[in-house]
Amino acid sequence: MNKIIICVPIEIKKFLSSKTPLITMIGLMILPFVGGFFMIILKDPVVAQKMGIISTKAQILGSNADWPSYFSLLTQGISLGGLIIFGFVTSWIFGREYSDRTIKDLLALPISRNTIVISKFIVIFLWCMFLSISVFLIGLFVGKIIGLPGWSLEFLFSSSIIFSICSLLTILLSTPVAFFASFGRGYLSPLGFMIITLILSQIVVAMGFGEFFPWSIPALASGIAGEESAALTNISLSIVFLTSIIGLISTIFWWRYADQD
Amino acid sequence: MNEIINTINLTKTYGKTKAVNNINLSVKKGEIFGFIGLNGAGKTTVIRMLLGMISPTSGECYLQGKKVNARNIDTWSDVGYIVETPYSYPELTVRENLEIVRKLRVVKDKDSINWIIKKLKLEKYELKKVKHLSLGNAQRLGIAKAIIHKPKILLLDEPTNGLDPAGIVEVLKLLKDLAKNSDVTILVSSHKLNEISRIATNIAIIHDGRLIKKIDKKELEHELKKSLIIDGKYKNEMKLILSKAEYETNTIAIENSNEKLSVLQVHNEDAVNNPEKIATLLVNNGYPPRMLKVQKEDLEEYFLRAIDEFGGGLK
Numbered sequence: 001m002n003k004i005i006i007c008v009p010i011e012i013k014k015f016l017s018s019k020t021p022l023i024t025m026i027g028l029m030i031l032p033f034v035g036g037f038f039m040i041i042l043k044d045p046v047v048a049q050k051m052g053i054i055s056t057k058a059q060i061l062g063s064n065a066d067w068p069s070y071f072s073l074l075t076q077g078i079s080l081g082g083l084i085i086f087g088f089v090t091s092w093i094f095g096r097e098y099s100d101r102t103i104k105d106l107l108a109l110p111i112s113r114n115t116i117v118i119s120k121f122i123v124i125f126l127w128c129m130f131l132s133i134s135v136f137l138i139g140l141f142v143g144k145i146i147g148l149p150g151w152s153l154e155f156l157f158s159s160s161i162i163f164s165i166c167s168l169l170t171i172l173l174s175t176p177v178a179f180f181a182s183f184g185r186g187y188l189s190p191l192g193f194m195i196i197t198l199i200l201s202q203i204v205v206a207m208g209f210g211e212f213f214p215w216s217i218p219a220l221a222s223g224i225a226g227e228e229s230a231a232l233t234n235i236s237l238s239i240v241f242l243t244s245i246i247g248l249i250s251t252i253f254w255w256r257y258a259d260q261d
Numbered sequence: 262m263n264e265i266i267n268t269i270n271l272t273k274t275y276g277k278t279k280a281v282n283n284i285n286l287s288v289k290k291g292e293i294f295g296f297i298g299l300n301g302a303g304k305t306t307v308i309r310m311l312l313g314m315i316s317p318t319s320g321e322c323y324l325q326g327k328k329v330n331a332r333n334i335d336t337w338s339d340v341g342y343i344v345e346t347p348y349s350y351p352e353l354t355v356r357e358n359l360e361i362v363r364k365l366r367v368v369k370d371k372d373s374i375n376w377i378i379k380k381l382k383l384e385k386y387e388l389k390k391v392k393h394l395s396l397g398n399a400q401r402l403g404i405a406k407a408i409i410h411k412p413k414i415l416l417l418d419e420p421t422n423g424l425d426p427a428g429i430v431e432v433l434k435l436l437k438d439l440a441k442n443s444d445v446t447i448l449v450s451s452h453k454l455n456e457i458s459r460i461a462t463n464i465a466i467i468h469d470g471r472l473i474k475k476i477d478k479k480e481l482e483h484e485l486k487k488s489l490i491i492d493g494k495y496k497n498e499m500k501l502i503l504s505k506a507e508y509e510t511n512t513i514a515i516e517n518s519n520e521k522l523s524v525l526q527v528h529n530e531d532a533v534n535n536p537e538k539i540a541t542l543l544v545n546n547g548y549p550p551r552m553l554k555v556q557k558e559d560l561e562e563y564f565l566r567a568i569d570e571f572g573g574g575l576k
């Protein structure tokens with residue numbers, strides 16, 4: 001435990017000194033503003049008509065200009081965009097040690113490799129949670145500025161729970177990315193892995209098996225495929241947890257047992 | 262505990278290639294063990310195995326009597342190392358990088374950073390980001406990271422790479438000082454043989470993954486072949502006279518003031534120990550020598566001879 005307390009601030013320092021926090025922040029903060037932009041279009045039918053293609057897209061994404069539609073949009077955004085952004089954070093935190101060849105300095109220390117891997121995951125979790133909370137809070141701010149109808153404390157409570165669950169599930173799916181960053185010794189393999197999971201998730205959902213494919217589950221839970229698919233089954237939840245645990249354990253095992261040439 | 266670094270039948274195989282083949286090493290406390298070999302001979306692989314970075318295919322490594330294992334984390338408190346070119350976090354400064362290592366090494370004394378910065382003469386660069394450092398200063402930082410926790414064992418793979426001549430002298434002096442005054446046991450690999458010969462108390466030659474020679478400094482002095490170099494106007498006649506007197510003579514090329522010179526070389530102990538006898542012999546026969554010089558083989562020549570005798574020579 002003591003050694004985790006030593007390692008986490010080190011990982012935070014390394015992470016915050018890089019450009020990754022800024023890039024991922026900008027990448028995800030676009031979400032509430034784009035959502036807000038669609039809401040403005042939907043709110044004013046005259047403007048919507050003049051906007052042509054944009055209004056058509058906005059109609060698809062959210063049928064009404066109100067708080068539930070706006071937060072549904074944000075939740076879908078964090079489920080899909082999060083897979084990319086959280087995956088990017090993970091691939092950087094693990095992959096940079098290989099790309100910058102600093103991994104050698106982490107392998108023969110009086111601190112176990114498990115502690116270093118877990119510290120990295122803690123930083124990934126903290127940063128991704130921070131990003132998610134920021135999207136939520138900025139979403140609230142943008143919604144208030146636009147003056148969306150349908151606000152209530154009950155709504156705030158229910159939407160924050162769905163948003164948190166979807167964010168958490170997406171963050172949990174980052175652990176396999178860490179394994180691919182370690183296995184592939186850099187950024188390329190995890191980025192390739194992320195792209196493949198995104199493509200596969202589309203195909204699997206189209207085939208009707210989305211609730212069994214870990215990378216489709218957060219998006220389905222956000223209601224992207226309609227209200228009826230939004231309810232999470234225990235099986236879907238277990239699949240995400242199991243995937244996350246497999247990613248975590250395989251990363252720890254890789255750091256501990258694989259030859260680090 | 263006298264034996265600090267120890268390997269028993271250490272072997273590492275990649276597919277059908279034996280990168281390291283049955284290596285037995287034993288380094289005692291306070292020794293500077295020079296580990297020399299050509300590029301790709303297996304030096305780095307041995308060091309990586311000693312650090313638990315790669316697992317041996319067979320055989321074992323021990324540090325201070327404890328078997329090397331990635332799980333045996335206590336082993337690493339007393340070990341400092343450099344494996345190939347040292348790298349640091351480029352977006353952090355020299356001081357920040359050292360601060361990270363200090364914490365990861367669980368060194369409580371915060372002043373150790375100032376101490377090591379001064380020791381490695383990094384004062385001018387301590388607030389500079391690593392990505393802006395020269396190769397030599399990045400190497401100094403690597404050495405600083407290896408010794409910030411004052412380890413009892415140093416495993417250094419080509420530690421003088423990228424250093425300028427003054428830097429090389431400083432680092433070699435530092436290593437010698439650590440071994441002599443702090444009883445630090447050092448295993449240092451290099452292909453720069455003359456540098457190693459300046460500090461090593463023992464030398465091992467590795468070739469094609471095999472340990473082909475282990476020798477201490479005193480033995481090395483005896484093993485370095487001496488010969489008598491003779492130059493004169495009439496080399497063929499001189500060679501004939503020497504051969505008649507049963508001196509084994511051959512002609513070699515040497516460099517003298519940037520000029521290639523063809524000279525005679527005699528290996529006989531009698532000639533090497535009594536060059537005046539050769540001078541008298543040649544003068545009496547009417548072929549006085551222009552130059553007589555007893556020359557000792559350097560480590561580079563010794564190394565090439567060793568791998569040549571082993572059967573894998575470059576000559």
